[in-house]
Amino acid sequence: MKVFVRSRPTATFAQELIEILPDGKTVQIHQSKGRRCGGYHAPSSWCFQLDGVLHLLSQEEVYARVGQEVVLGALDGYNGTVLCFGQTGAGKTYTMTGTTESYRQRGIIPRAVEQVFQEVAKRSGHIFSVQLSYLEVYNDTLTDLLSTLAGPQNLAPRGPVPPPGPAPRPGLALMEEPGGRVSIRGLSLHTVQSQEEALDLLFEGELNRIMGAHAMNNHSSRSHCIFTLHIQSRSRSLSGSTFLRSKLSLVDLAGSERLGRTGGAGQTLQEATHINKSLSFLEQTILALADPRRDHVPFRQSKLTHALKHSLGGNCNTVLVANIYGEETHMDETLSTLRFASRMKSVKSQPSINQHVDPALEVKRLQKEVETLRDELSIQNLLVNGGGARYQPLSEAQQAELQDQVQRYLEGSLEAISVVSVRQLQEVFSQFRLVVQEQEQRVKAKLSQTYTLVERGRADDSANPKVRNSKPGSGSVV
Numbered sequence: 001m002k003v004f005v006r007s008r009p010t011a012t013f014a015q016e017l018i019e020i021l022p023d024g025k026t027v028q029i030h031q032s033k034g035r036r037c038g039g040y041h042a043p044s045s046w047c048f049q050l051d052g053v054l055h056l057l058s059q060e061e062v063y064a065r066v067g068q069e070v071v072l073g074a075l076d077g078y079n080g081t082v083l084c085f086g087q088t089g090a091g092k093t094y095t096m097t098g099t100t101e102s103y104r105q106r107g108i109i110p111r112a113v114e115q116v117f118q119e120v121a122k123r124s125g126h127i128f129s130v131q132l133s134y135l136e137v138y139n140d141t142l143t144d145l146l147s148t149l150a151g152p153q154n155l156a157p158r159g160p161v162p163p164p165g166p167a168p169r170p171g172l173a174l175m176e177e178p179g180g181r182v183s184i185r186g187l188s189l190h191t192v193q194s195q196e197e198a199l200d201l202l203f204e205g206e207l208n209r210i211m212g213a214h215a216m217n218n219h220s221s222r223s224h225c226i227f228t229l230h231i232q233s234r235s236r237s238l239s240g241s242t243f244l245r246s247k248l249s250l251v252d253l254a255g256s257e258r259l260g261r262t263g264g265a266g267q268t269l270q271e272a273t274h275i276n277k278s279l280s281f282l283e284q285t286i287l288a289l290a291d292p293r294r295d296h297v298p299f300r301q302s303k304l305t306h307a308l309k310h311s312l313g314g315n316c317n318t319v320l321v322a323n324i325y326g327e328e329t330h331m332d333e334t335l336s337t338l339r340f341a342s343r344m345k346s347v348k349s350q351p352s353i354n355q356h357v358d359p360a361l362e363v364k365r366l367q368k369e370v371e372t373l374r375d376e377l378s379i380q381n382l383l384v385n386g387g388g389a390r391y392q393p394l395s396e397a398q399q400a401e402l403q404d405q406v407q408r409y410l411e412g413s414l415e416a417i418s419v420v421s422v423r424q425l426q427e428v429f430s431q432f433r434l435v436v437q438e439q440e441q442r443v444k445a446k447l448s449q450t451y452t453l454v455e456r457g458r459a460d461d462s463a464n465p466k467v468r469n470s471k472p473g474s475g476s477v478v
């Protein structure tokens with residue numbers, strides 16, 4: 001897995017405590033004097049090796065490092081996930097969605113949508129279909145952020161067909177299918193044809209997200225959100241029945257909070273408890289995934305980890321952005337975010353292309369192949385074993401049938417002529433000869449309306465040019 005660290009810009013960045021090494025990939029944390037970590041005597045420094053430190057980089061630069069490759073992979077049929085993780089207020093939503101105040105500050109999701117549609121326009125050799133869904137996990141409950149827009153046709157086609165009339169909004173449920181695949185029953189899928197349509201849905205979903213204010217962020221996400229693009233593509237040139245289907249999941253996790261610091265009470269406190277609990281389950285899951293001796297990974301401990309089962313490792317290209325707020329007062333949170341990041345880095349994934357076969361098209365293809373093989377076999381039998389059929393002339397009806405086939409073949413309405421005997425083969429060839437002769441006659445007749453046709457090699461014409469006008473607007477052709 002790829003892991004980056006992004007620091008939120010601040011005038012009071014703790015540069016003595018957070019050292020970014022010149023390789024741009026290593027962060028060293030130095031202990032401040034007399035400091036203890038979590039009640040223990042902490043070592044004097046920690047070193048974290050990552051894939052990149054995104055310090056004071058613009059949204060565009062962050063996208064180029066974090067998002068571009070994963071999006072290209074998704075268009076090639078690989079599942080991809082980008083996750084933002086970190087303490088509250090460290091810049092996860094800014095990284096993932098950006099701000100609506102300025103177009104330049106748009107985040108990974110709108111840029112990924114833009115790149116997907118740009119690539120779709122470039123790849124004219126493929127037919128693409130793009131659908132999206134937007135899921136929220138709030139207090140361990142799943143919510144469809146786009147359910148208000150979902151017609152019954154958009155709901156995942158599982159379970160009994162709903163009765164006509166306004167669709168009741170079913171609760172979402174995580175379903176584990178026989179092959180271990182996790183799907184979310186009831187989550188609406190929306191087909192989008194353009195970047196604009198996709199962004200409209202993103203903003204609609206954003207409006208439905210649960211946000212709250214607390215001492216450290218007055219616009220804090222109180223839930224985990226998973227925006228997913230479902231991409232399907234089929235080659236225009238290959239008439240085969242295979243197609244590619246991939247999922248690009250863009251995940252904005254709620255931030256970990258130290259309850260005393262955020263000053264929450266009542267609902268905010270309850271939310272924070274849920275957020276911290278689900279993040280701690282996420283850490284346990286990552287720990288298990290990173291440990292090759294563990295054969296059980298506790299994905300089902302929480303809705304968040306269960307929903308992310310196929311987005312963490314497995315056959316997916318996963319990138320984590322660990323957001324930190326590099327001020328001295330947040331050193332404990334920074335340290336724990338970096339620890340999470342380095343655990344995530346040791347999780348192995350094996351990205352593989354998601355190729356599928358369309359069963360209906362595959363049956364048609366196989367039926368056609370069986371027919372062709374049967375025809376070839378009967379010709380082979382006739383050629384090898386002989387047999388009376390070869391010498392029997394075709395009946396008039398058989399000849400007419402073949403003639404009709406040849407005509408339709410030449411017009412383009414018939415893909416192949418069906419031939420099962422040498423006699424028929426000969427008849428097809430003679431039909432072709434007839435067609436060519438008729439064409440020749442027609443061309444000659446047309447030319448002689450305008451030109452005088454002269455035979456090549458005639459003595460009195462030997463000095464003639466090949467085409468000679470005999471009257472204005474006409475000539476002769478050799």
Ligand SMILES: Nc1ncnc2c1ncn2[C@@H]1O[C@H](COP(=O)(O)OP(=O)(O)OP(=O)(O)O)[C@@H](O)[C@H]1O
Pocket residue numbers: 007008009086087088089090091092093094095099217219220221222253254255256323
């Ligand atoms: N790289 C950055 N550049 C400019 N502003 C930033 C950056 N990162 C974060 N901010 C600003 O910091 C504030 C908090 O960021 P944001 O809401 O993204 O944090 P968060 O990690 O999503 O918090 P929470 O977990 O509480 O939802 C926002 O006003 C955001 O615009």
